[in-house]
Amino acid sequence: MQLLLETVIPVFALMALGWSCRKSGLLDAGAAKALNQYVFYIAIPPLLFTSTARVAIADIINWPFLAAYFAGTAAVIVIAFLGTRWMKISGPLDSAVVGLIGSWGNTVYMGIPLFYFLFGDKGTLPVVIVTLTTNMVMIFVLALCANMDGGGQERRSIFGLFKSIFLTNPVMLAPVLGMLVSHYSLTVPVPIDNLLNMIAPSAAPVALFAMGLSLYGLSLKGNMLQLSWMTVMKLLVQPLVTWGIVLVMGLDPFWAASAVLLAALPAGSMVYVLAQQYEKRVELASSTILSTTVLSLITLALLLPLIKSWVG
Numbered sequence: 001m002q003l004l005l006e007t008v009i010p011v012f013a014l015m016a017l018g019w020s021c022r023k024s025g026l027l028d029a030g031a032a033k034a035l036n037q038y039v040f041y042i043a044i045p046p047l048l049f050t051s052t053a054r055v056a057i058a059d060i061i062n063w064p065f066l067a068a069y070f071a072g073t074a075a076v077i078v079i080a081f082l083g084t085r086w087m088k089i090s091g092p093l094d095s096a097v098v099g100l101i102g103s104w105g106n107t108v109y110m111g112i113p114l115f116y117f118l119f120g121d122k123g124t125l126p127v128v129i130v131t132l133t134t135n136m137v138m139i140f141v142l143a144l145c146a147n148m149d150g151g152g153q154e155r156r157s158i159f160g161l162f163k164s165i166f167l168t169n170p171v172m173l174a175p176v177l178g179m180l181v182s183h184y185s186l187t188v189p190v191p192i193d194n195l196l197n198m199i200a201p202s203a204a205p206v207a208l209f210a211m212g213l214s215l216y217g218l219s220l221k222g223n224m225l226q227l228s229w230m231t232v233m234k235l236l237v238q239p240l241v242t243w244g245i246v247l248v249m250g251l252d253p254f255w256a257a258s259a260v261l262l263a264a265l266p267a268g269s270m271v272y273v274l275a276q277q278y279e280k281r282v283e284l285a286s287s288t289i290l291s292t293t294v295l296s297l298i299t300l301a302l303l304l305p306l307i308k309s310w311v312g
Helices: 002-024 029-053 063-082 092-101 107-149 152-167 170-183 190-215 224-249 253-263 269-278 282-311
Strands: none
Touching (some): 002 190, 063 092, 063 107, 092 224, 092 269, 107 282, 224 253, 224 282, 253 282, 269 282
């Protein structure tokens, strides 16, 4: 109950405050865009950079943790497809988007704040690892599926997507730079280090507030059976399957709990971006983001105390 009052409720209260400010007209769509840009380009990169620059590379690249997380992700995609024969999948690219909707978590806007509030600076490491590797794996999967579909437009858009995610994306570049600083034992100049330390703490609260702003206007659309299935896959099946996997593997409690919590996050906004990019399941992606985000108030309220006691 204490964790619920001290962490879960403030997290969702910040999101609700953002949504309320948008609904009341106090902040408009322009403010939502500006805050999201601040979070993405200004606040989160310093947090990711400092969290990786101050630890050894061996602590960042945790292969058992990655194996457990991706095994859980792969398993839930398979389970999701076993129950989606009635969704009339139209090809490999459509299949990939459906799989992402049911498995890709909101690691940046939800994962970073939750882990930061729960575990402090070290809590961002699992989020960094999963964000980097998930994007790399999913880009490969999308490229493969686009080529299997045989469309030239899809191949060109994959290159654009790769460029935007890896070459010009500060959320991806910041932790990579941090790992280089760690690997070569470089010293960050004190003025720059102080500046980064001033900005980084703003990432978590502003991200949650901005997410609340962005949720305004979303609605549940499309096939409710499909939406229900995707919601169950993301919020219940994926964390339960991942929990079973980490127990079998015998992971260290911190990394095991991190894998489960990451699996339990609501659907990420990147899913909607990809759905729009390829004009596949746009309504399902948008509705799944909304439903999983709202219902995660319940699932995370139940899960977080278990996670906290697990880690100790």
